Amino acid sequence: MTDTAPFLEIIDLSVEMKTETGTIRVLDNVSLQIRRGTTLGIVGESGCGKSMTALAMMRLLPPGFEITSGQIILDGEDITRASDARMRALRGNDISMIFQEPMTSLNPVFTVGDQIAEAVRQHQGLDKAKAEQRAIEMLKSVQIPGAEARLHSYPHEFSGGMRQRVMIAMALACQPRLIIADEPTTALDVTVQAQIFALMRELQEETGTAIMLITHDLGAVAELADDVAVFYSGWRIESGPAASILRNASHPYTSGLMSCTPRLRLGKAAAGGAADLREIAGMVPQLGQMPQGCRFAPRCALADDHCRSAVPPDVGVAPAHSAKCWKTEAEVLA
Amino acid sequence: MDTFQRLSSTFKRLLEAFLLVMAVVVLNFLLIQLAPGDPVEVIVGEMGGASEELMAQLRAQYGLDRPVIEQLGIYVGKVLTGDLGYSYYFNTPVLDLLLQRVPATVLLVMTALFLSVLVGTIAGAVSAKKPDGIGSHIVTIISLVGYSAPVFWIGMMLIILFASMWPIFPVAGMYSIRRPDGFAYYVDILHHLALPAITLATIYVAFYSRLARTSMIEVLGQDYIRTARAKGLSERKVVWKHGLKNGLIPIVTMVGLQFGQLFAGAVLVETVFNWPGLGRLAYESILRRDYPTLLGILLFSAVLVMIANALTDLAYRWIDPRIRKT
Numbered sequence: 211m212t213d214t215a216p217f218l219e220i221i222d223l224s225v226e227m228k229t230e231t232g233t234i235r236v237l238d239n240v241s242l243q244i245r246r247g248t249t250l251g252i253v254g255e256s257g258c259g260k261s262m263t264a265l266a267m268m269r270l271l272p273p274g275f276e277i278t279s280g281q282i283i284l285d286g287e288d289i290t291r292a293s294d295a296r297m298r299a300l301r302g303n304d305i306s307m308i309f310q311e312p313m314t315s316l317n318p319v320f321t322v323g324d325q326i327a328e329a330v331r332q333h334q335g336l337d338k339a340k341a342e343q344r345a346i347e348m349l350k351s352v353q354i355p356g357a358e359a360r361l362h363s364y365p366h367e368f369s370g371g372m373r374q375r376v377m378i379a380m381a382l383a384c385q386p387r388l389i390i391a392d393e394p395t396t397a398l399d400v401t402v403q404a405q406i407f408a409l410m411r412e413l414q415e416e417t418g419t420a421i422m423l424i425t426h427d428l429g430a431v432a433e434l435a436d437d438v439a440v441f442y443s444g445w446r447i448e449s450g451p452a453a454s455i456l457r458n459a460s461h462p463y464t465s466g467l468m469s470c471t472p473r474l475r476l477g478k479a480a481a482g483g484a485a486d487l488r489e490i491a492g493m494v495p496q497l498g499q500m501p502q503g504c505r506f507a508p509r510c511a512l513a514d515d516h517c518r519s520a521v522p523p524d525v526g527v528a529p530a531h532s533a534k535c536w537k538t539e540a541e542v543l544a
Numbered sequence: 545m546d547t548f549q550r551l552s553s554t555f556k557r558l559l560e561a562f563l564l565v566m567a568v569v570v571l572n573f574l575l576i577q578l579a580p581g582d583p584v585e586v587i588v589g590e591m592g593g594a595s596e597e598l599m600a601q602l603r604a605q606y607g608l609d610r611p612v613i614e615q616l617g618i619y620v621g622k623v624l625t626g627d628l629g630y631s632y633y634f635n636t637p638v639l640d641l642l643l644q645r646v647p648a649t650v651l652l653v654m655t656a657l658f659l660s661v662l663v664g665t666i667a668g669a670v671s672a673k674k675p676d677g678i679g680s681h682i683v684t685i686i687s688l689v690g691y692s693a694p695v696f697w698i699g700m701m702l703i704i705l706f707a708s709m710w711p712i713f714p715v716a717g718m719y720s721i722r723r724p725d726g727f728a729y730y731v732d733i734l735h736h737l738a739l740p741a742i743t744l745a746t747i748y749v750a751f752y753s754r755l756a757r758t759s760m761i762e763v764l765g766q767d768y769i770r771t772a773r774a775k776g777l778s779e780r781k782v783v784w785k786h787g788l789k790n791g792l793i794p795i796v797t798m799v800g801l802q803f804g805q806l807f808a809g810a811v812l813v814e815t816v817f818n819w820p821g822l823g824r825l826a827y828e829s830i831l832r833r834d835y836p837t838l839l840g841i842l843l844f845s846a847v848l849v850m851i852a853n854a855l856t857d858l859a860y861r862w863i864d865p866r867i868r869k870t
């Protein structure tokens with residue numbers, strides 16, 4: 211395998227949820243790649259399947275959800291159907307996840323030191339004292355003041371931002387090669403968001419870990435991401451290098467997002483700037499009642515009958531940059 | 545300053561407990577005055593009848609001829625000096641009588657409590673792992689039966705099954721007639737303890753398994769459980785470490801609240817199994833109109849419940865760090 215081979219590759223992944231009335235497809239043939247040591251930003255409106263993608267990668271889909279087709283390949287290993295034991299060896303060790311809700315994602319009845327040390331003891335078999343030492347190092351690396359003393363504190367004694375730092379320390383404790391950060395700053399206030407993003411970038415430079423950053427914050431994407439994947443209602447509708455997408459958004463949905471945040475057009479945005487996804491006119495279709503053709507067609511100014519009747523293909527628009535749109539192809543050909 | 549605060553809060557609690565106990569004493573005393581039946585008549589009945597003079601003499605001896613308020617004052621005054629009076633029936637100090645009986649009851653109640661919390665929690669947690677699985681339904685049904693069956697019925701059934709039809713346990717009592725020595729003595733007590741403890745535990749097993757099931761289902765859906773899984777922990781650690789310690793919080797709360805009921809249950813079980821504890825003594829004292837003994841038992845139960853609550857409080861603090869600060 212060459213160095214340019216993606217560290218993580220998702221190929222045509224579909225996830226379905228069984229309900230009493232039938233199955234609902236929450237992810238439909240999603241493909242994406244994360245290169246070693248780089249950051250992939252994932253953006254899209256609420257409910258488009260970002261978290262489901264992340265949980266599918268961890269093989270921690272909630273009960274009722276199931277991977278029905280496609281592959282997840284981690285460093286050359288197909289983990290789509292890997293055993294529970296294999297997944298446990300990978301989780302927290304090779305792939306870690308930071309969740310959206312720092313207030314509820316830590317166990318209230320154990321000290322943060324125990325919770326960090328636990329991951330190290332699980333995967334590296336360190337003894338109690340060594341694991342504790344490692345936990346102190348980790349707390350220091352996420353810049354929690356007074357790490358030695360804080361080791362024995364409980365989650366409720368930390369602020370939201372500090373708790374998220376603890377989560378990051380926990381996720382990084384075993385030096386994973388991929389961290390999935392699912393909206394790590396959504397629950398935090400703006401200044402803290404900027405700190406957390408700065409911290410993540412610093413840690414990435416130190417450890418060379420790859421990051422999958424799920425966010426609503428296009429400013430953060432511009433700042434941190436090497437590549438971007440845009441999701442819409444269970445589809446990955448555009449993906450490519452961040453620079454290419456920000457400069458040259460090719461899906462009408464993506465360019466809609468961009469024009470909502472005009473500063474990005476200049477290719478500059480302060481991390482933590484208030485450049486969130488804004489409303490695009492119209493509603494996301496209900497997952498149960500998808501339009502026949504392009505899922506974005508009902509909200510798309512460019513849509514015609516063809517868009518409404520046939521599912522668009524993935525169209526290459528620039529090196530490594532593609533968009534799932536009939537109109538994009540027309541544009542490029544013209 | 546911290547120590548001072550802690551001391552003063554401990555003192556406050558002790559004072560509260562003391563006032564509560566005194567309230568219990570007064571209330572029980574007054575309640576018993578309302579109860580029908582005359583102790584002297586019962587005593588005389590046991591003696592095979594007596595003259596009016598003797599009855600009057602007995603009344604005077606026990607102070608029953610004085611006004612209720614005066615009797616109450618005398619009783620409270622004595623209780624404050626640690627004197628619980630004399631049993632009408634046994635003619636021994638009530639305190640001695642109670643101290644003799646307390647260990648048996650504490651042994652029975654604690655064993656039953658331990659059994660029911662342990663079995664109930666495990667059953668509840670196991671069924672919470674798969675709320676729709678067969679195991680879960682079995683636990684639900686068993687706990688429904690256990691919950692609705694009367695204690696004495698369960699006791700009778702166990703006696704019929706395991707002491708009579710298949711006699712692996714003694715029918716009643718706490719010791720064999722010939723008490724063995726040394727280690728065998730304790731084994732003998734445990735052997736006698738089994739059926740009454742299981743009987744008393746049954747209703748609470750049912751109760752705690754339902755509570756644990758609800759509590760664990762909720763806990764296992766929490767975000768921190770997902771975090772534990774995302775760390776790569778085994779399902780065993782996720783459920784029994786990260787889940788259970790949180791799931792125990794409502795259970796510990798209930799243990800504290802239910803302690804009083806457990807004593808009430810002990811009255812029935814001790815009577816059915818002839819277990820020489822406070823409960824059976826309470827039942828017998830009522831029949832004998834042995835009010836000093838009955839009052840003493842009620843007082844003791846109140847104190848025991850309070851001690852139990854204090855212990856629960858400690859356990860609660862140990863489990864849930866969020867309330868440790870107060």
Ligand SMILES: Nc1ncnc2c1ncn2[C@@H]1O[C@H](COP(=O)(O)OP(=O)(O)OP(=O)(O)O)[C@@H](O)[C@H]1O
Nearest residue numbers: 227236254255256257258259260261262263272497
């Ligand atoms: N527990 C659940 N039960 C039923 N449906 C769910 C559940 N969790 C998610 N879904 C559905 O699955 C779809 C994908 O959800 P997902 O959580 O991946 O969205 P998301 O892109 O992460 O959104 P957000 O930005 O709000 O986090 C949504 O339509 C959502 O309604």
Ligand SMILES: [Mg+2]
Nearest residue numbers: 260261262392
């Ligand atoms: Mg999400």
